[in-house]
Amino acid sequence: MHVDLIDLRLFVNIVQAGNITAGARLSHLSLPAASARIRAIEASLGVELLQRSRRGISPTPAGQALAQHARLLLQQVERMNHDLSEYAQGFKGRVRLLCNTAALTEYLPELLADFVHQHPHISVDQHELTSLRITHALRQDAGDIGIISDAVDTQDLQTLAFRDDPLMLVIPLDHPLAQQHGLSFTATLSHAYVGLAAHSALAVYLEEQALHCGYRMQTRIRAEGFDGVLRMVARGAGLGIVPRATIERWQAPRTFKVVELNEPWADRKLLLCARSFAHLPAYAQALLKALSGL
Numbered sequence: 001m002h003v004d005l006i007d008l009r010l011f012v013n014i015v016q017a018g019n020i021t022a023g024a025r026l027s028h029l030s031l032p033a034a035s036a037r038i039r040a041i042e043a044s045l046g047v048e049l050l051q052r053s054r055r056g057i058s059p060t061p062a063g064q065a066l067a068q069h070a071r072l073l074l075q076q077v078e079r080m081n082h083d084l085s086e087y088a089q090g091f092k093g094r095v096r097l098l099c100n101t102a103a104l105t106e107y108l109p110e111l112l113a114d115f116v117h118q119h120p121h122i123s124v125d126q127h128e129l130t131s132l133r134i135t136h137a138l139r140q141d142a143g144d145i146g147i148i149s150d151a152v153d154t155q156d157l158q159t160l161a162f163r164d165d166p167l168m169l170v171i172p173l174d175h176p177l178a179q180q181h182g183l184s185f186t187a188t189l190s191h192a193y194v195g196l197a198a199h200s201a202l203a204v205y206l207e208e209q210a211l212h213c214g215y216r217m218q219t220r221i222r223a224e225g226f227d228g229v230l231r232m233v234a235r236g237a238g239l240g241i242v243p244r245a246t247i248e249r250w251q252a253p254r255t256f257k258v259v260e261l262n263e264p265w266a267d268r269k270l271l272l273c274a275r276s277f278a279h280l281p282a283y284a285q286a287l288l289k290a291l292s293g294l
Helices: 005-017 020-026 031-045 061-088 101-118 131-139 201-212 226-234 244-249 282-292
Strands: 050-053 056-059 093-099 122-128 145-149 158-164 167-172 192-196 218-223 240-243 256-260 269-274
Touching: 005 020, 005 031, 005 056, 005 061, 020 031, 031 061, 056 061, 093 101, 093 131, 093 282, 101 122, 101 145, 101 158, 101 201, 101 244, 101 269, 101 282, 122 282, 131 145, 131 201, 131 269, 145 282, 158 282, 167 226, 167 244, 192 201, 192 226, 192 240, 218 226, 226 240, 226 244, 226 256, 240 244, 269 282
Parallel strands: 093 122, 093 145, 192 218
Antiparallel strands: 050 056, 145 269, 158 269, 167 240, 167 256
16 A cells, blocks of 8 residues: 555545545645546555545545544644654753752752753753662653762763762851861761751751761751851851852851861762663753763
8 A cells, every 4th residue: 555645635635625626726736636646545445435426525434434544644744743843943852850959059050041041942850869869760760860979879870970069067166166177077966957958868868977877967957058058057056068069159258167078978079870871862962961061
């Protein structure tokens, strides 16, 4: 059987119009050309598709079946052309981006704003998770791209360097620990902390590190975001832990002491991560390129 899109559109137009002349005109074909195409379709299928009466032309049962399938196929082709026309103006899609707290807060806002401005047909869904949960989600195809700490296992995943992201301890200037040197994270755990929201990926991560040391963090109050932590620490509410990028971005007078944490888990590097960069959809590869600078 050989039937092309012109044949299908012609046949649908004839059925809708009720005669070959009008169907040919709607299909921008001459009457002889239209008649020849209908005869060729019938010969190819081995059945009559149209029956003539005083009222005009109507489809046979086989013709009704062909018309139904033809309409569906033509609608699908129309959708395809519409989608491809949008791709011609730029990739189209929705990227599932999984990221930890630092990436979400410190590094992504400007990058993502520029990206969606330059790619009007691409949307980005951001989800904040711990690095460990991100790797699990990627392995289960529950995300396209992740931004994780290098402290987690990335076996069977592909990674690219994203940012250096060491964590810093911040201490009120009048705090007893402000005069001490060489502080360890363990030594701070008998003191009160200003924490992030309990659902924050970094808050969960720090709680896990405290438990590994045999302690629970004493969180007296929680702040929304790293700037909130610094503002509360500056007012003496307790200790805090934030990324170095937050300290560097801080504009107000620094009324707190900053101490670099020496534990290996605090000297973090952030990585871009995916199951396979090469197998990402084109729209996700566009975001990967923007984030990695490649």
